[in-house]
Amino acid sequence: MNGPHDLGGQMGFGPVAPELNEPVFHADWERRALGLTLCVSSMRQWPGDENRFTRESLHPADYYSSSYYEIWTKAAERLLVKYGFVTGEELRAGRKLSEGAKPRQMLAAADVPAVLAKGAPYDRPVSLPPKFAAGQRVRTINEHPRTHTRLPRFARGRIGRIETVHGGFVFPDSNAQGLGEQPQRLYTVVFAGTELWGAHSDPSVEVSIDAWESYLEAA
Amino acid sequence: MAHDHPHDHDHEHGSDLSPMAARVKALETVLTEKGLIDPAAIGVIVETYETRIGPRNGARVVAKSWVDAAFRDWLTRDATAAIASLGFTGRQGEHMRAVFNAPGQHNLIVCTLCSCYPWSVLGLPPVWYKAPPYRSRAVIDPRGVLAEFGVVLPETTKIRVWDSTAELRYLVVPERPAGTGALSEEQLAALVTRDSMIGTGLALAPGAAS
Numbered sequence: 001m002n003g004p005h006d007l008g009g010q011m012g013f014g015p016v017a018p019e020l021n022e023p024v025f026h027a028d029w030e031r032r033a034l035g036l037t038l039c040v041s042s043m044r045q046w047p048g049d050e051n052r053f054t055r056e057s058l059h060p061a062d063y064y065s066s067s068y069y070e071i072w073t074k075a076a077e078r079l080l081v082k083y084g085f086v087t088g089e090e091l092r093a094g095r096k097l098s099e100g101a102k103p104r105q106m107l108a109a110a111d112v113p114a115v116l117a118k119g120a121p122y123d124r125p126v127s128l129p130p131k132f133a134a135g136q137r138v139r140t141i142n143e144h145p146r147t148h149t150r151l152p153r154f155a156r157g158r159i160g161r162i163e164t165v166h167g168g169f170v171f172p173d174s175n176a177q178g179l180g181e182q183p184q185r186l187y188t189v190v191f192a193g194t195e196l197w198g199a200h201s202d203p204s205v206e207v208s209i210d211a212w213e214s215y216l217e218a219a
Numbered sequence: 220m221a222h223d224h225p226h227d228h229d230h231e232h233g234s235d236l237s238p239m240a241a242r243v244k245a246l247e248t249v250l251t252e253k254g255l256i257d258p259a260a261i262g263v264i265v266e267t268y269e270t271r272i273g274p275r276n277g278a279r280v281v282a283k284s285w286v287d288a289a290f291r292d293w294l295t296r297d298a299t300a301a302i303a304s305l306g307f308t309g310r311q312g313e314h315m316r317a318v319f320n321a322p323g324q325h326n327l328i329v330c331t332l333c334s335c336y337p338w339s340v341l342g343l344p345p346v347w348y349k350a351p352p353y354r355s356r357a358v359i360d361p362r363g364v365l366a367e368f369g370v371v372l373p374e375t376t377k378i379r380v381w382d383s384t385a386e387l388r389y390l391v392v393p394e395r396p397a398g399t400g401a402l403s404e405e406q407l408a409a410l411v412t413r414d415s416m417i418g419t420g421l422a423l424a425p426g427a428a429s
Binding site: 005006007008009010011013014015016017018019022024025026027028029031032033034035036038039040043052055056064067068069070073076077080085086090091092093094095096099100102103106107108109111112113115116117118119120121122123150151152154155166169170172186188190196197201202204205206207208209210211212 | 236237239240241242243244245246247248249250252253254255256257259260261262263264265267268269272273308309310311312313314329331332333334339342343345346347349350351352353354355356357358359360361362364367368374375376377378379380381382383384385386387414419
């Protein structure tokens with residue numbers, strides 16, 4: 001979706017403000033928010049890509065005025081309500097008011113180290129040979145789905161060059177909608193800065209994205 | 220507000236919590252009471268990213284690549300396996316790719332769509348990495364962004380910006396600073412800053428590490 005998250009090339013947000021000796025967390029609630037988010041993801045009740053889509057679906061004014069852990073928390077609340085685990089009334093009251101759905105699994109403290117060390121790989125076998133070869137010129141599609149996509153707006157309808165042909169990966173566009181993983185081959189595609197930002201942009205800049213096969217056409 | 224003491228809040232009473240602290244506490248309480256989470260797991264997760272997994276992991280990878288040509292070659296071909304050989308695996312590092320700075324070539328990592336970052340080697344991302352100014356400008360004005368980090372590259376240096384749009388996570392291998400021929404791998408690792416592995420910094424000159 002063309003949401004507030006799709007930030008590449010947007011203007012007006014001001015300078016980057018790196019913080020010297022930045023702590024890992026700025027408040028204790030951020031610690032809890034990180035932990036809660038990972039615990040809720042570990043219930044595996046919805047695809048991780050739906051987490052992303054839900055964050056992107058916050059109203060732009062809400063998205064831009066929220067810190068990242070706020071965005072995560074708000075999205076987790078929405079999904080927990082959507083899937084029947086908690087009610088809005090419970091979140092307002094801050095206590096359990098009724099029985100809700102039961103999760104498939106719960107992350108126990110003892111299992112955390114192993115679960116974090118294992119991660120959740122997204123590579124998947126694909127049977128078809130790659131449609132594109134390294135060095136080939138391609139054009140990205142110019143589509144504006146209302147659903148989750150990883151093709152940023154700044155790189156739509158642009159000519160680039162295949163730099164690396166990767167294996168298959170879960171296709172987030174379908175996975176986020178609950179339509180399954182539908183793995184596709186992934187490519188690293190490089191664009192000249194001038195192709196993305198116009199003839200007067202910095203000629204020494206190139207930008208790459210990682211693009212699923214269906215984002216690309218031969219050019 | 221003359222008597223405001225920012226680090227002297229009393230958090231024992233709910234009414235003193237900030238709105239977000241209260242909101243997160245409410246969520247945690249509901250989930251705990253409903254048996255949906257193990258609150259002790261949160262503590263273990265936090266401890267992991269506060270004390271065990273952070274940019275020193277990545278610095279070890281970079282330092283090894285500076286002294287061990289075979290490792291560097293492995294890192295080029297299969298970064299996931301090469302990094303795993305040092306014990307760094309897992310969440311948000313399942314699929315790794317290392318990109319190498321060289322004379323005339325600088326690499327910069329961003330996630331314009333969210334906050335993708337190689338947790339297994341760098342830990343959790345800093346706030347600026349997740350915030351709109353960096354995400355919006357890294358792809359259209361990387362030199363301007365670098366200047367805000369105090370990095371000014373020659374005009375002839377090519378800049379490659381890698382937007383992490385998929386599940387590949389990127390680690391920049393900065394150039395080895397001059398005058399470090401006599402340093403041990405451990406001493407070299409001390410020169411490798413977090414920002415140098417994102418591309419918003421360079422490795423420190425010897426003597427600059429504290």
